[in-house]
Amino acid sequence: xxxxxxxxxxxxxxxxxxxxxxxxxxxxxxxxxxxxxxxxxxxxxxxxxxxxxxxxxxxxxxxxxxxxxxxxxxxxxxxxxxxxxxxxxxxxxxxxxxxxxxxxxxxxxxxxxxxxxxxxxxxxxxxxxxxxxxxxxxxxxxxxxxxxxxxxxxxxxxxxxxxxxxxxxxxxxxxxxxxxxxxxxxxxxxxxxxxxxxxxxxxxxxxxxxxxxxxxxxxxxxxxxxxxxxxxxx
Amino acid sequence: xxxxxxxxxxxxxxxxxxxxxxxxxxxxxxxxxxxxxxxxxxxxxxxxxxxxxxxxxxxxxxxxxxxxxxxxxxxxxxxxxxxxxxxxxxxxxxxxxxxxxxxxxxxxxxxxxxxxxxxxxxxxxxxxxxxxxxxxxxxxxxxxxxxxxxxxxxxxxxxxxxxxxxxxxxxxxxxxxxxxxxxxxxxxxxxxxxxxxxxxxxxxxxxxxxxxxxxxxxxxxxxxxxxxxxxxxxxxxxxxxxxxxxxxxxxxxxxxxxxxxxxxxxxxxxxxxxxxxxxxxxxxxxxxxxxxxxxxxxxxxxxxxxxxxxxxxxxxxxxxxxxxxxxxxxxxxx
Numbered sequence: 113x114x115x116x117x118x119x120x121x122x123x124x125x126x127x128x129x130x131x132x133x134x135x136x137x138x139x140x141x142x143x144x145x146x147x148x149x150x151x152x153x154x155x156x157x158x159x160x161x162x163x164x165x166x167x168x169x170x171x172x173x174x175x176x177x178x179x180x181x182x183x184x185x186x187x188x189x190x191x192x193x194x195x196x197x198x199x200x201x202x203x204x205x206x207x208x209x210x211x212x213x214x215x216x217x218x219x220x221x222x223x224x225x226x227x228x229x230x231x232x233x234x235x236x237x238x239x240x241x242x243x244x245x246x247x248x249x250x251x252x253x254x255x256x257x258x259x260x261x262x263x264x265x266x267x268x269x270x271x272x273x274x275x276x277x278x279x280x281x282x283x284x285x286x287x288x289x290x291x292x293x294x295x296x297x298x299x300x301x302x303x304x305x306x307x308x309x310x311x312x313x314x315x316x317x318x319x320x321x322x323x324x325x326x327x328x329x330x331x332x333x334x335x336x337x338x339x340x341x342x343x344x345x346x
Numbered sequence: 347x348x349x350x351x352x353x354x355x356x357x358x359x360x361x362x363x364x365x366x367x368x369x370x371x372x373x374x375x376x377x378x379x380x381x382x383x384x385x386x387x388x389x390x391x392x393x394x395x396x397x398x399x400x401x402x403x404x405x406x407x408x409x410x411x412x413x414x415x416x417x418x419x420x421x422x423x424x425x426x427x428x429x430x431x432x433x434x435x436x437x438x439x440x441x442x443x444x445x446x447x448x449x450x451x452x453x454x455x456x457x458x459x460x461x462x463x464x465x466x467x468x469x470x471x472x473x474x475x476x477x478x479x480x481x482x483x484x485x486x487x488x489x490x491x492x493x494x495x496x497x498x499x500x501x502x503x504x505x506x507x508x509x510x511x512x513x514x515x516x517x518x519x520x521x522x523x524x525x526x527x528x529x530x531x532x533x534x535x536x537x538x539x540x541x542x543x544x545x546x547x548x549x550x551x552x553x554x555x556x557x558x559x560x561x562x563x564x565x566x567x568x569x570x571x572x573x574x575x576x577x578x579x580x581x582x583x584x585x586x587x588x589x590x591x592x593x594x595x596x597x598x599x600x601x602x603x604x605x606x607x608x609x610x611x612x613x614x615x616x617x618x619x620x621x622x623x624x625x626x627x628x629x630x631x632x633x634x635x636x637x638x639x640x641x642x643x644x645x646x647x648x649x650x651x652x653x654x655x656x657x658x659x660x661x662x663x664x665x666x667x668x669x670x671x672x673x674x675x676x677x678x679x680x
Contacts, residue, residue, distance in 0.1 A: 247438035250398055251431065251452040251503075252424035261454065265442050341483040342441045 117312070125312040132300050132313075137320065139214050140296035143286045147218050148279045151225035158185070158226070159233025160259060170245065171255045185227040193224050193285055197292050217286065217294030225282050232274035236267040269340035276332025280325045287321060297321050348374040348397065348507065348539070353406035355392055355563075366392040367403065368563040374556075376506075379533050379540045381554035381571070383547070383586060389563040390543045394511050397541065398430045399423055410507070428456055431500035435512035437492040439484040445495045446471070446480040452502045463502075470498035474528060490521035497528060501536075508532070510542045514549055522546075526553045547586055551575065551645060559583050576609045576672050588636060588647065601651040602658040603676040604630075606665060608637060608644040618668065619650070628652070628661050649676070 162181060165173035191199065197220040201211045204219040240263055248262045264271070287298030297317045305314025337343060353370040356363050366389045374380045384390050395401035397408055399415055407414050415426055431452070439448050449467035450460075458466075471477045474494040484492050493513060500508055510529065514522040530553050533540050542554060550557050550571060557575070558568035561582035567574050578584045622628050630650040637646030652658040658675060665673040 241438070243434060243436055243438045244440060246400060247432070247434060248451075248455075250400055250427060250509075251455055251499075252427035253455050254421075254424060257455055261451070262440065266440060268442060340442075342485045 121310075121312060125310060125316070128304065128310065128313050129316055133297075133317075133320070136295065136297050136300050136317070140283070140286055140298070140321075140324070143214055143218055143221065143289075143294065143296060144279060144283045147221035147225055147282050147286070148275070150218070150222040151229045151278065151282065152275065154222070154226040155229025156233050159230040160237055160263065162230065163234045163237035164255075164259070164263070170258055185230055188223065188227040189231070191224075193220070193288055194291065196220055196224050197289060212293035214295035217289035217292065220292075221282060221285055221289065224285060225278060228281065229275075229278050232278060233271065236270040236274050237263050239270055240266045269336045269342075272332060272339060273336040276329060276336070279328050279332070283321070283324060283328065297324075347376055347409075347411060348372075348541075349407075349409040350374075350397070351407045351409070353393070353396055353403050353408065355389075355396065355401065355403045355405075365563045367396070370406070370560075370563070370565050372558055372565060372568065374539060374541060376539055377533070377537050378556055379530070379542065379554045381542045381544065381550040381557040382560055383544055383550050383557060384560035384582070385545060385585075387562075388560040390545075390560055391511060393560065394432075394509050394541065394543045397507075397509060398427055398432065428452065428503040429505050430507040430509065431503065431505040432509040432511060433493065433496045433500050433513045435515045437484070437489070437496045437516075439492055439496060439499070441484055444481050444483055445476070445487070448484065448495055449498045449502055452499060456503060466502060467498070470501055471495075473501070473532075474498045488521075489517050490525060493517065493521075493525050494528065497525075497532070501532065501538075505538060507539045507541065510540065510544075512543055512545070515544065515546070519548075522549070523552065529553060547575075559586065572609055576607050601631075601653065602655060603633065604650045604652065604658055604661055605674050605676050606648045606650060607672040607674075608646055608648075609672070616644075618665075618671075619648070622661065622664050626660060626664050628657055628664065630661060 158181065161171075161173060162178065162185075164170040165178045188196075197217075200220045200223050203223070204211045204216050207219055208216045210216050244266060245258060245262060248258050253262065286294065286296050287301065290296065290298030290300075290302040293299075297320055301314045301317040301321075304310040305317070350370055350372045353367050354365070355367040356365050358364070370389075370393065372380075382390055382393060392401055396403045399408070399418075403416065407416055409415075410426065410430065413426075415423065418426065439445075440451060443451065446464070446467050449470050450463040453463035453466060468477070468480065471480055474497055476491060476494055476498075479487060479491065479495070484495065487495065496513075497508075508529070513529075514525050517525060526549060529540055529542075532538055533553075540553075542549060544550065554571050556569065557571045558565050559574065559580065559582055560566070561580070566580040567578070567583045574583060575587055578587045619630055619632065622630065630652060633649040633651050635646070635648040637644055637648065650661070652661060662673050662675070665671050
């Protein structure tokens with residue numbers, strides 16, 4: 113570490129970064145986006161079901177079914193991501209054909225993220241004013257219409273802000289997947305920083321990760337506020 | 347016609363059973379503006395939600411034009427709800443939709459084509475007097491304006507019945523009056539039956555022709571507004587009509603007392619008691635009074651005292667000149 117910032121070291125690190133960073137950035141980006149997308153595809157309906165299932169007014173879901181869903185979500189959420197990545201190897205192999213590589217890391221990422229997304233969606237949906245739901249019922253809305261025309265549109269600002277939390281969390285997980293051979297900025301940080309003692313490379317990879325989180329978070333918050341029609345815009 | 351027969355509903359709250367409604371019977375005719383008044387907790391909200399089955403009664407029937415809507419499937423019930431629409435105390439507009447889209451909402455639910463829905467919504471904005479608010483969001487409107495949009499939304503599917511659940515309770519008196527004017531107008535022009543749930547006497551007096559007083563889940567009195575309010579019989583009704591309590595004045599066996607009830611019959615700027623003194627030389631002593639003027643009409647009551655039998659009889663005679671002022675002698679043993 114003493115001579116990590118010597119001119120030669122800096123020169124060397126810049127060379128490595130120049131060749132590695134663009135592709136790593138792209139990998140991180142596409143893994144994060146795809147994993148979030150799949151996590152939302154599974155987590156959104158699941159979260160909605162849980163949020164309205166115990167509300168007798170909208171949809172009656174049998175209690176045991178709700179209990180099982182809640183149980184599965186809680187279990188998946190309690191397994192540390194590092195362990196989960198290894199636990200789902202058989203599933204990853206079945207879906208992707210291999211357990212190493214960038215694409216393969218999407219499977220554990222989705223498995224880890226969808227229960228989280230489901231909980232976030234659940235809290236967004238529960239925020240919808242029950243009086244508005246009652247009004248929709250009084251106008252003859254079916255359960256499906258209530259979900260599609262009331263619950264989702266009314267909670268859009270909250271959903272956007274929660275999806276932003278999800279995407280930044282998943283971004284953090286992608287870095288961890290460098291351990292099992294997932295690509296991206298995490299892999300660079302681990303390979304050069306941990307295995308080859310090139311701290312400067314690691315530092316810069318981490319700084320880029322921080323910047324990415326900042327960008328996602330800021331644009332997510334802006335979008336959420338902008339989409340909220342309860343706020344009086346100029 | 348809406349017939350409510352033997353309606354009962356109980357809730358269990360923390361192990362206790364609460365009788366929200368006890369054997370309620372009412373008939374509401376087409377074109378009526380029917381007021382349901384009661385204190386909080388009297389069962390008004392439960393009652394109105396039983397009319398469109400948002401709340402299922404434990405016992406009894408709700409017949410709308412002879413159809414028992416408690417027997418209908420969820421799907422059939424949804425169709426009925428296009429005919430029996432509702433407005434609320436907190437307006438309950440969709441906050442992420444423009445006013446125009448809010449009015450289109452029930453039409454969307456019913457599967458009406460977009461163009462037609464839009465056209466109808468624009469007409470309705472005109473009806474409720476907010477044609478320039480089509481592209482505004484509810485958060486940009488005042489409470490009164492939001493309620494107007496809610497009314498337009500409730501009218502979109504051409505309903506036969508409009509349920510108003512404390513629709514003016516969140517509004518100031520002036521806005522309340524303008525909303526009630528609109529409701530009255532709609533009732534007159536479109537012939538829609540209106541059922542108004544409220545705890546405010548003034549709302550009933552202003553627009554309703556019939557009223558039912560609900561107390562602890564029971565209808566204790568019902569009939570034409572003028573009858574029920576001018577001569578309240580039940581304790582609950584008396585509490586509502588004379589909220590301050592109907593006088594506690596020391597007995598004086600010699601004096602003769604007269605209760606005078608004003609029921610919107612005369613303008614509030616006519617000085618009746620002074621006229622009586624000037625024209626007939628009847629000197630009345632005012633013991634108690636609770637009057638107010640609503641829409642420039644006088645409401646309330648006065649308790650007058652007269653020195654002897656003769657003057658009180660003359661006062662009664664004199665007050666008969668005014669239509670529907672009710673004057674009755676209060677016997678001392680009352």
